[in-house]
Amino acid sequence: MGRSVADIRHVNFIDNGWVQPAGGSFLVTVDPATEEPLAEFARSGAADIDRAVQSAERAFRSDWSRLTPGERSRLLFGLADLIAADRDHLTRLETLDVGKTLRDSLGDIDGVVATLRFNAGAADKLRGSTIPLGPDQIDFTVLEPLGVTAHIVPWNFPLGMAMRSLAPALAAGCTCVLKPAEQSPLSALAFAELIAKTGFPPGVINIVTGLGEEAGEALVRHPLVRGITFTGSVETGRLVMAAAAQGIKPVVLELGGKNPMIVFADADLERAAADAAMASFENCGQVCSSSSRYLLAAEIHDEFLERLTAKAKALSIGPGIDNHDLGPLVSAEQYDKVRGLIAAGQRDGARLRLGGGRPSHLNRGYFVEPTIFDRVDPAMAVARQEIFGPAGCAIDIADEDEAMAIANGLGYGLAAGIYTRDISRALRLMRRLDHGSVWINGWWMGGVQAPTGGMKESGIGRERGMEGVHNYLQIKNVAVRF
Numbered sequence: 001m002g003r004s005v006a007d008i009r010h011v012n013f014i015d016n017g018w019v020q021p022a023g024g025s026f027l028v029t030v031d032p033a034t035e036e037p038l039a040e041f042a043r044s045g046a047a048d049i050d051r052a053v054q055s056a057e058r059a060f061r062s063d064w065s066r067l068t069p070g071e072r073s074r075l076l077f078g079l080a081d082l083i084a085a086d087r088d089h090l091t092r093l094e095t096l097d098v099g100k101t102l103r104d105s106l107g108d109i110d111g112v113v114a115t116l117r118f119n120a121g122a123a124d125k126l127r128g129s130t131i132p133l134g135p136d137q138i139d140f141t142v143l144e145p146l147g148v149t150a151h152i153v154p155w156n157f158p159l160g161m162a163m164r165s166l167a168p169a170l171a172a173g174c175t176c177v178l179k180p181a182e183q184s185p186l187s188a189l190a191f192a193e194l195i196a197k198t199g200f201p202p203g204v205i206n207i208v209t210g211l212g213e214e215a216g217e218a219l220v221r222h223p224l225v226r227g228i229t230f231t232g233s234v235e236t237g238r239l240v241m242a243a244a245a246q247g248i249k250p251v252v253l254e255l256g257g258k259n260p261m262i263v264f265a266d267a268d269l270e271r272a273a274a275d276a277a278m279a280s281f282e283n284c285g286q287v288c289s290s291s292s293r294y295l296l297a298a299e300i301h302d303e304f305l306e307r308l309t310a311k312a313k314a315l316s317i318g319p320g321i322d323n324h325d326l327g328p329l330v331s332a333e334q335y336d337k338v339r340g341l342i343a344a345g346q347r348d349g350a351r352l353r354l355g356g357g358r359p360s361h362l363n364r365g366y367f368v369e370p371t372i373f374d375r376v377d378p379a380m381a382v383a384r385q386e387i388f389g390p391a392g393c394a395i396d397i398a399d400e401d402e403a404m405a406i407a408n409g410l411g412y413g414l415a416a417g418i419y420t421r422d423i424s425r426a427l428r429l430m431r432r433l434d435h436g437s438v439w440i441n442g443w444w445m446g447g448v449q450a451p452t453g454g455m456k457e458s459g460i461g462r463e464r465g466m467e468g469v470h471n472y473l474q475i476k477n478v479a480v481r482f
């Protein structure tokens with residue numbers, strides 16, 4: 001702790017060194033709790049991306065591919081140790097840059113370390129298979145890394161989302177170019193300092209900052225990039241996929257969600273309400289798998305909302321650095337978006353049970369009160385669009401069929417939760433949910449070992465677990481006659 005981030009001008013990290021952006025332009029990142037500038041960072045363009053990708057390509061063709069899987073594993077374990085040792089500094093940076101509470105940021109950085117350690121352990125356990133073809137032939141598969149991979153991430157878990165794809169790509173033997181989000185570049189740039197210190201050869205991990213439509217698009221389109229992992233909105237995901245199609249590049253897309261929490265009359269209501277408070281308000285609701293719609297059986301509707309409202313009222317709100325329960329939203333843009341959607345809910349006739357505005361004791365910063373809507377019709381905008389703020393909507397359900405129709409009725413299909421004491425019902429409905437993750441009597445279960453990702457418009461591919469490593473491998477089939 002204690003290192004200042006203000007008044008700093010950051011440049012790109014390429015070939016294990018700091019490199020000025022070719023165009024000489026810089027952007028500013030702002031502390032969302034105070035609206036004050038925190039630091040400047042490079043506004044990169046195609047020339048900077050080309051320099052980073054060329055460096056990654058050289059490393060892929062030379063130093064990195066000469067290492068054994070065991071040596072790659074040791075480097076990843078080494079990086080995990082250095083990040084763990086720098087945990088307090090990185091935690092503070094995430095909080096200042098994104099507005100997260102220190103507790104949330106600490107959880108993120110611990111998650112980064114766990115992700116690195118899982119993938120470090122995976123690096124020397126990747127193997128192909130042999131396929132029996134007859135007495136005079138042998139056929140086997142060889143797993144090979146894709147080459148240079150691009151990693152484009154959002155601002156809600158800056159280092160967490162970055163490492164979720166960088167660590168398996170490195171374990172698989174790829175070299176990488178990371179483009180952090182323009183709202184939150186600081187933790188990635190701080191992490192850059194640890195890359196050379198760990199002993200990674202130059203060019204294995206490069207970090208280039210800038211705008212999505214400039215640096216991000218140039219990265220996706222670069223001909224030497226052989227795989228793309230994009231985490232962000234559905235809208236941008238479509239653009240990334242269209243650009244990747246030009247080069248026939250595989251994409252992993254981790255996109256948005258409108259994740260239903262379905263609560264039946266026989267549920268443990270205290271647990272469901274506590275989970276709803278976490279699922280809607282943690283990280284200020286800025287999680288792809290937040291829940292902003294509760295599908296409630298009539299019998300428990302009032303009691304569930306009373307319990308949830310009491311928990312929401314007890315949350316403290318203020319600057320993340322003071323470790324409140326809720327910090328601010330990340331930016332003025334997100335603040336306007338979230339307030340706009342809440343206003344649309346009110347106009348459409350949903351009943352505001354709690355919040356909806358700016359907390360009266362905070363006159364600067366992008367703060368929004370914990371907000372709960374009742375009497376929400378599934379056709380309303382607030383029930384259909386990702387809110388990405390601290391707000392949830394209660395929707396009535398008559399029976400299982402209606403619950404499934406509403407839960408599956410949108411383009412999104414990221415995550416869903418079922419609360420019931422009837423295990424047969426839970427498993428029956430799990431099968432019917434078109435969502436990549438289904439949680440039963442809990443929310444945000446799973447870990448670095450378990451794959452995650454979206455169905456339908458919520459994404460393509462899975463991250464985490466061994467599935468995450470296989471995103472970065474391609475199969476070569478070898479057949480031999482003897």
Ligand code: NAD
Pocket residue numbers: 152153154155156161179180181182210211212213215216217220231232233234235236237239240253254255256257287288289386388414453454458459
């Ligand atoms: P966004 O799509 O606006 O931006 C994400 C990243 O894409 C940023 O780095 C941005 O600079 C870059 N980008 C923008 N335009 C680009 C382009 N044309 N080409 C290449 N890159 C471009 O998303 P956001 O608002 O930063 O993040 C919030 C969204 O991310 C939400 O929808 C959320 O659900 C989603 N998300 C999903 C997951 C998941 O695992 N499924 C995790 C976190 C966030």
